[in-house]
Amino acid sequence: MWNAILRPCLVCFVILAVLTGIAYPMLMTGAAQLLFPHQANGSLITSDGKPAAHASQAAGSALIGQSFAGKGYFWSRLSATSPAYNADGSSGSNFGPTSPNLLSEVTGAVGALELADPKNKKPIPIDLVTSSASGLDPDISPASAYYQVGRVARARHLSRGAVKALVAQCVRGRWLGVFGAAHVNVLRLNMRLNKLSAMRH
């Protein structure tokens, strides 16, 4: 019993646990910090979109969405975290497809968008009125960004064409043209929008 089972059991467990639970993650941390320090520390960026040397200089992470309100910013998707875009507690809504909560969530978001831009009669892209899986989705679809162009341009006293061109520059296509989906990073888009406003005024 001791020789066939207990001794190898203890030895294998201890050594393999140290290897996989301490040596391996520490090695990976060291290597990632050395090779990819920006990515390994959360892809933090400053308000002009450049990599931030330290969190205190950062206006956010390029990978984590933020809440935007008011007519002068592009809005992010709905977030089921509490409060919205709480990056310390990711969560989806888990509303089922036939749930009344889903319907009231969508109609509420449609109402808010229409209130902010009553003259815009274009259909509203589905991703703009639904909650993301993580509650931290950094992106909206290009269609959702274009949908908001009129409102943002008016609020910022910019030309529609200039804002539309800005969105076009921020569209990221699919990987290899087919994998995943096209998207626009809302934080980066709004950073460039601030820059555009500052230049024009």
Next chain:
Amino acid sequence: MFNDGWIQLAMVLAAVLLLAKPLGSYMARVFTLQKIPVMDRVLGPVENLIYRISGISKGDQQGWMVFTASLLMFNLLGFAFLYALQLVQHSLWLNPAGLPHVPSALAFNTAASFITNTNWQNYAGETTMSLLTQMLGMTVQNFLCVATGLAVLAAFLRALAAKGTGAIGSFWVDTVRSTLYILLPLSIVMGLALASQGVVQTLRATANVHTLQQPTGAAATQPAAGIQTIAMGPVASQESIKELGTNGGGFFNVNSAHPFENPNALTDFLEMVAMLLIPGASCITFGEMVGDTRQGIAILATMTIILAICALLCIHFEQQANPMLPANVAQAHTALMSGGNMEGKEVRFGPANSAIWTVEATATSTGAVNSMIDSYSPFGGLIPMWLMKTGEVIYGGVGTGLTGMLITVMVAVFIAGLMVGRTPEYLGKKIGAYEIKMVSLAILIPPALTLVGTAIASVTPAAVASVSNPGPHGFSEILYAMTSQANNNGSAFAGLNGNTNFYNIIGGLLMLAGRYWSMVATLALAGALAKRKPAPPSVGTFPTHTPLFVAILAGTIVLISGLIFLPALALGPIAEGLSKVVH
């Protein structure tokens, strides 16, 4: 109908099938204790050191009972360690967020979950587990439970290949070699690739940033106004083994939907390939070890065909518009938006990609998500549920997927044998009464656990109170949870509040029974098969590498899971799907 989802599916499957041959051959060398250039030089000394201190030698042979006892003892120790670690994490190191100890019922469920390769999570990682628990608890078991699965597979393959010698190998040697030669090197490469793309890897628990739009007026006076606290940690190292080992337990609450676990389409592709990689390659390992590569290819083909059909169906259902939503919401796929069912999905992936992921994660025993399955359309959610109900044999878990499939093969051979009136045999080995008893045990226990668990929960008021969606969808949440745990998958309809004493305890018991009951039956079967002398094939031998056999095997899988689960599925997703049509 599928938009271009089929191209994404084809890319993933092509990568998996291309890598299956080299990795499968490599794994066969690891299991048959052959020399491996370069790796031997680096890892050989570590391996030999473990053997020396353990007092075992590389060529040891265990009988099936000692093999099983070793496995159970090793897993029991892993369980005790992980359970204890959670109870005392508040007074140990690497707890920068100052998290309290984990309550005991939750710690029991979590320990059972991670030692059984289920990785069901009744907790949110970033707010429950300290970094030390994530590393020394979760990451360790992410390796060791997978090595356990590979050891069972190696024993089963040796039994099929044995010429009546009864030799099935040593659990200790298989566990050590699987960890060192297969899991660690793959995880290091994968982890670095992920980190280069933005998956975080740090010992800091959070970063505080001042958000771009600062609040004004009354909102600005709130505490922490305008500050976003971003949780992070050593994620890349856990993420890589999580997918490679078909574990699926996320560092964060929302798993691979979190941008720090899965930041872009490239990481999404890599993680999807990783889920299928070892289970797919195992089929080639099997073919090589039994000396007939066609046998492995037939099984790989069966798995791939079923997976592809399910993925295409799921893409179709998730890309549909939800008729209940207002008419001025655009839901159709265009060049500028993916459209479809976007509730609980991320924009960078879209519904087609998310559907493929979900099918892969439930066909394998990974259970990781890049979208929230609770928000899937009724039939879109039916597919992952059915895949788990097949007993995780479509690629399945690392090691256990292929052993489960080989056991299903024996059922298929048995049925085919009954039809033509011959004694069933597989790879020249007669399948007698004892073997069929073990096969039946391994196949019937997980469904029995699922249905009994669902029945108990459905009549227990405390359990019903955990349901978050009304009507048949609520029943689906319970059925999904029991299916996922009894079959050691870990995928969830996450709306169900599983962190109650009822679900923590019954779920933990289902996971333990589902895993170890099947494993003991599998090893008993291996012990019996290893002693049988293979008979040379004759004209009456039923070939098990032909397209006809692939069809019979696929039919057997559909038949077993369909017969057992159709009534339960009718009460949940099918009822909801039909009611939606009526609306």
